[in-house]
Amino acid sequence: xxxxxxxxxxxxxxxxxxxxxxxxxxxxxxxxxxxxxxxxxxxxxxxxxxxxxxxxxxxxxxxxxxxxxxxxxxxxxxxxxxxxxxxxxxxxxxxxxxxxxxxxxxxxxxxxxxxxxxxxxxxxxxxxxxxxxxxxxxxxxxxxxxxxxxxxxxxxxxxxxxxxxxxxxxxxxxxxxxxxxxxxxxxxxxxxxxxxxxxxxxxxxxxxxxxxxxx
Amino acid sequence: xxxxxxxxxxxxxxxxxxxxxxxxxxxxxxxxxxxxxxxxxxxxxxxxxxxxxxxxxxxxxxxxxxxxxxxxxxxxxxxxxxxxxxxxxxxxxxxxxxxxxxxxxxxxxxxxxxxxxxxxxxxxxxxxxxxxxxxxxxxxxxxxxxxxxxxxxxxxxxxxxxxxxxxxxxxxxxxxxxxxxxxxxxxxxxxxxxxxxxxxxxxxxxxxxxxxxxxxxxxxxxxxxxxxxxxxxxxxxxxxxxxxxxxxxxxxxxxxxxxxxxxxxxxxxxx
Amino acid sequence: xxxxxxxxxxxxxxxxxxxxxxxxxxxxxxxxxxxxxxxxxxxxxxxxxxxxxxxxxxxxxxxxxxxxxxxxxxxxxxxxxxxxxxxxxxxxxxxxxxxxxxxxxxxxxxxxxxxxxxxxxxxxxxxxxxxxxxxxxxxxxxxxxxxxxxxxxxxxxxxxxxxxxxxxxxxxxxxxxxxxxxxxxxxxxxxxxxxxxxxxxxxxxxxxxxxxxxxxxxxxxxxxxxxxxxxxxxxxxxxxxxxxxxxxxxxxxxxxxxxxxxx
Numbered sequence: 086x087x088x089x090x091x092x093x094x095x096x097x098x099x100x101x102x103x104x105x106x107x108x109x110x111x112x113x114x115x116x117x118x119x120x121x122x123x124x125x126x127x128x129x130x131x132x133x134x135x136x137x138x139x140x141x142x143x144x145x146x147x148x149x150x151x152x153x154x155x156x157x158x159x160x161x162x163x164x165x166x167x168x169x170x171x172x173x174x175x176x177x178x179x180x181x182x183x184x185x186x187x188x189x190x191x192x193x194x195x196x197x198x199x200x201x202x203x204x205x206x207x208x209x210x211x212x213x214x215x216x217x218x219x220x221x222x223x224x225x226x227x228x229x230x231x232x233x234x235x236x237x238x239x240x241x242x243x244x245x246x247x248x249x250x251x252x253x254x255x256x257x258x259x260x261x262x263x264x265x266x267x268x269x270x271x272x273x274x275x276x277x278x279x280x281x282x283x284x285x286x287x288x289x290x291x292x293x294x295x296x297x298x299x300x
Numbered sequence: 301x302x303x304x305x306x307x308x309x310x311x312x313x314x315x316x317x318x319x320x321x322x323x324x325x326x327x328x329x330x331x332x333x334x335x336x337x338x339x340x341x342x343x344x345x346x347x348x349x350x351x352x353x354x355x356x357x358x359x360x361x362x363x364x365x366x367x368x369x370x371x372x373x374x375x376x377x378x379x380x381x382x383x384x385x386x387x388x389x390x391x392x393x394x395x396x397x398x399x400x401x402x403x404x405x406x407x408x409x410x411x412x413x414x415x416x417x418x419x420x421x422x423x424x425x426x427x428x429x430x431x432x433x434x435x436x437x438x439x440x441x442x443x444x445x446x447x448x449x450x451x452x453x454x455x456x457x458x459x460x461x462x463x464x465x466x467x468x469x470x471x472x473x474x475x476x477x478x479x480x481x482x483x484x485x486x487x488x489x490x491x492x493x494x495x496x497x498x499x500x501x502x503x504x505x506x507x508x509x510x511x512x513x514x515x516x517x518x519x520x521x522x523x524x525x526x527x528x529x530x531x532x533x534x535x536x537x538x539x540x541x542x543x544x545x546x547x548x549x550x551x552x553x554x555x556x557x558x559x560x561x562x563x564x565x566x567x568x569x570x571x
Numbered sequence: 572x573x574x575x576x577x578x579x580x581x582x583x584x585x586x587x588x589x590x591x592x593x594x595x596x597x598x599x600x601x602x603x604x605x606x607x608x609x610x611x612x613x614x615x616x617x618x619x620x621x622x623x624x625x626x627x628x629x630x631x632x633x634x635x636x637x638x639x640x641x642x643x644x645x646x647x648x649x650x651x652x653x654x655x656x657x658x659x660x661x662x663x664x665x666x667x668x669x670x671x672x673x674x675x676x677x678x679x680x681x682x683x684x685x686x687x688x689x690x691x692x693x694x695x696x697x698x699x700x701x702x703x704x705x706x707x708x709x710x711x712x713x714x715x716x717x718x719x720x721x722x723x724x725x726x727x728x729x730x731x732x733x734x735x736x737x738x739x740x741x742x743x744x745x746x747x748x749x750x751x752x753x754x755x756x757x758x759x760x761x762x763x764x765x766x767x768x769x770x771x772x773x774x775x776x777x778x779x780x781x782x783x784x785x786x787x788x789x790x791x792x793x794x795x796x797x798x799x800x801x802x803x804x805x806x807x808x809x810x811x812x813x814x815x816x817x818x819x820x821x822x823x824x825x826x827x828x829x830x831x832x833x834x
Contacts, residue, residue: 088830088831088832090830090831155789155790156830157789157793157817157818157829157830158817158818158819158820158825158826158829158830159819159826159830160830161817161818162818162819293819294818294819295819384640384641450677452673452675452677453677453679453680454638455635455638455671455673455677456671456673456677456679456740456743457679457690457694458635458638458663458666459633459635459666459670459671459673459744460666460667460670460690460691460694460695460743460744460747461663461664461665461666461667461668461691461695461747462663462691462694462695463663466694470694471679471694474679474681475679475680475681477681
């Protein structure tokens, strides 16, 4: 039976999926751009701004549905979660922009970096992009199955982050464009992974009603 | 269409107006204070009155009321509050049959069981016969009035921990009391106008009675019958006078009913 | 199989509970074996689609159901350890301990506001004017009606507005000082403002009474109740804390009903 709420929910879902798509694009452009030395900062910036606007739209849509229809149970969980997830997507976009910015700021100086730094970033980036993809996919399917795998991934990302930190600190006295930019980028990557887990928490909540903290 | 309805209304009212007019015209001339008090005189005695007849009617309707009001209301309550029992359905049906029962037959019945066994006409016999007419009417109107009281009021009372008998007495009857009174007044009006049963049980008389158990008792209706068919002009005129008195009493009682219902409707509108 | 929300074990002590309660109207089986515990000093909402038996359930709790011709009850209802359907128990006494407010306001039309409020007491023989005045004021205050009527208590009960009449009926039920108040869709005949006032009073009532309210208004059930029971076709489908039932119901039927996907 089609309820009055259903058309609003459909519109909301479409908005959120679109945001997911945009966020994924922003991140893959910016991260791959950074690694390959290409400058997509213009596009990424546009995407990021778009995501900020869409986040506001989603929030307003959610409040509208709540005020009008007093949703309960799974409807309420979905609406509540979408509000939070919209913020996570906005953050994806923002971090994507930050990474692009770092890329242009330190443009062309990557070749001077130590190889190990770049390898680290490359490996980490691959993991994080995969996590981003899984988070968006799980949200689309409302499928919490991959929570365990994701948690393991997140742990390894955290571990990598701290290891990187230690290694940089061990390189005492060396402060150059490389160390600064790579540190910032690794930090952003860790934050992105964090938001991916936040999205997974939302997926679990929608599917089961359980509130869990994975981070 | 409207014209047809108007015609029907006029046709319905005309006989009543005609009768009232006739009675008024023919009876008014006889009415004076003496008429109400004096004993009846001979067929040519203009100073005769209908005092005993008025008193007799009054007494017998009173006796009838003493029997019929408690019994009728009791039966009415039973039919209304225990309507689902088989006894209620059967006796309720019997009650309805009695409502339109030929009053001559009722009179004959009382004649046999009281008059023949006591060898007397009496006011009690007359009153008893009238009560047989009044009971079904009172029972029926009581039942209908009580049924109009919403079930939710009974439930509300019982939900407060008020026992059933108290609920019926203090809530149901209290709420339906206007209907009950209406029924009683209507029954009284009906009884006052009955003739046949009284012919067989109280007969007629020319005195004020001194006992209700062993004397024939005069009544307005029987007097009208006797005088009206007597052939003597004075008596016939007095019959019209008595008829006028009777009609005025009936009108008075009916007006009483209208006024009480009117008040009830105003109260209902306030809700 | 009734789905119990996960926090069932923390239920406060039950004031009244039913054991395998069955009820019929003639040949129709309205309740098919209900086992439910109503927590003390809490508001429990009973909801479900039309015909699920929710009104029948509460009418069995104060033995009003059996007053309908052809109605029968089997099973037990335990109030403080006593089965109220035990043949030795007088239903009249039970009804003084378990009060009821009906769907349509039904003040006694021949009585004033004051008399309506204390009707349960007066009809049962209480004559002490002082005590009656006290209880009239107390119960009218608890029903949030005192301020509106204190100026003229002699007015007929039916001269009040619908919402006020319903609060008068609540006061009438409270004056008898029951332990449990049953309410059968008390706001369904009222406008939103009157409803809000009645809900306000219900919220305060649970401090002194155990309240069980039948409602078909989901938002109302969510607003005012601590516990919610969902019934379907004469059976208890789910029971639990209201926030839990409305956030993550255990039963699919419950989910379907409260999200409006029924039918």
